[in-house]
Amino acid sequence: MAAISISLVQGNGERIGYLDEMASRLTSTGRGTNFGDWIAVLTETRDSRRIRQLSEKIAFVEILRFLDENAAYESLKSLKKARDDKSHGRGPRGQRALAKAFQEQIINLESFYSAIDFLTDYSLIHVEDVRSDTLRQVTEYSYRPLTGDHPLVPVRHDGRALTVVEKNSLYLLGKKGQLVLLRPLLQRLECPECGHIATFYLDNYDEKSGMCDLKSMEHGHTLKDKGITLPLRQIGLLR
Ligand SMILES: [Zn+2]
Numbered sequence: 001m002a003a004i005s006i007s008l009v010q011g012n013g014e015r016i017g018y019l020d021e022m023a024s025r026l027t028s029t030g031r032g033t034n035f036g037d038w039i040a041v042l043t044e045t046r047d048s049r050r051i052r053q054l055s056e057k058i059a060f061v062e063i064l065r066f067l068d069e070n071a072a073y074e075s076l077k078s079l080k081k082a083r084d085d086k087s088h089g090r091g092p093r094g095q096r097a098l099a100k101a102f103q104e105q106i107i108n109l110e111s112f113y114s115a116i117d118f119l120t121d122y123s124l125i126h127v128e129d130v131r132s133d134t135l136r137q138v139t140e141y142s143y144r145p146l147t148g149d150h151p152l153v154p155v156r157h158d159g160r161a162l163t164v165v166e167k168n169s170l171y172l173l174g175k176k177g178q179l180v181l182l183r184p185l186l187q188r189l190e191c192p193e194c195g196h197i198a199t200f201y202l203d204n205y206d207e208k209s210g211m212c213d214l215k216s217m218e219h220g221h222t223l224k225d226k227g228i229t230l231p232l233r234q235i236g237l238l239r
Contacts, residue, residue, distance in 0.1 A: 003186050005041055006019070008064060018037075030205070124171075125146060129142045143159050184231035184237075211224050
């Protein structure tokens with residue numbers, strides 16, 4: 001959700017200011033991205049006046065505004081707190097307390113999922129091929145819709161857009177065929193560890209070598225990539 005927010009906001013000429021903080025920490029301290037960062041991005045999307053104004057002008061409004069719903073925001077905050085408590089050893093102790101906390105967080109998770117239910121109207125797609133027609137000013141593209149669990153979905157050939165479309169990039173496809181480019185926040189790559197195609201995001205950065213560590217959202221494996229450093233600088237996630 002945070003990657004989509006950043007792509008949508010910055011693709012429409014506004015800034016997520018929190019990226020500056022992430023960029024300076026990633027670049028100067030070598031400490032990687034974390035769960036709190038992505039939540040901070042979503043919180044800024046919710047609270048910024050400029051982004052609120054932008055939301056009124058563009059499609060995908062529910063993506064930018066879903067945390068306006070108080071129940072969704074509270075459930076996200078509670079999930080984050082439980083997760084932070086667990087990773088810092090402050091979690092509930094004893095069988096009963098644990099069972100109670102578990103039940104509470106299941107309810108929060110369900111509430112959060114129902115708040116982002118609108119995402120089923122959109123598809124995450126990987127563009128496989130592009131044919132541009134300058135005379136008709138249209139780009140036809142074929143793509144794989146990446147909804148569902150199975151990695152091997154058939155290619156569809158019916159994509160049409162009035163903008164430039166990149167081959168081999170991930171996009172969010174809107175209800176009316178609008179495309180939101182998710183590169184370089186999300187990249188679809190072959191995992192060198194297990195050989196599966198997976199979705200990778202920036203986990204860490206080594207300023208000395210200019211090398212990025214990318215981590216798979218699906219199974220947590222990592223890979224090293226230098227080519228992505230420049231585009232990540234361009235969007236302001238690295239210095
Ligand atoms: Zn892997």
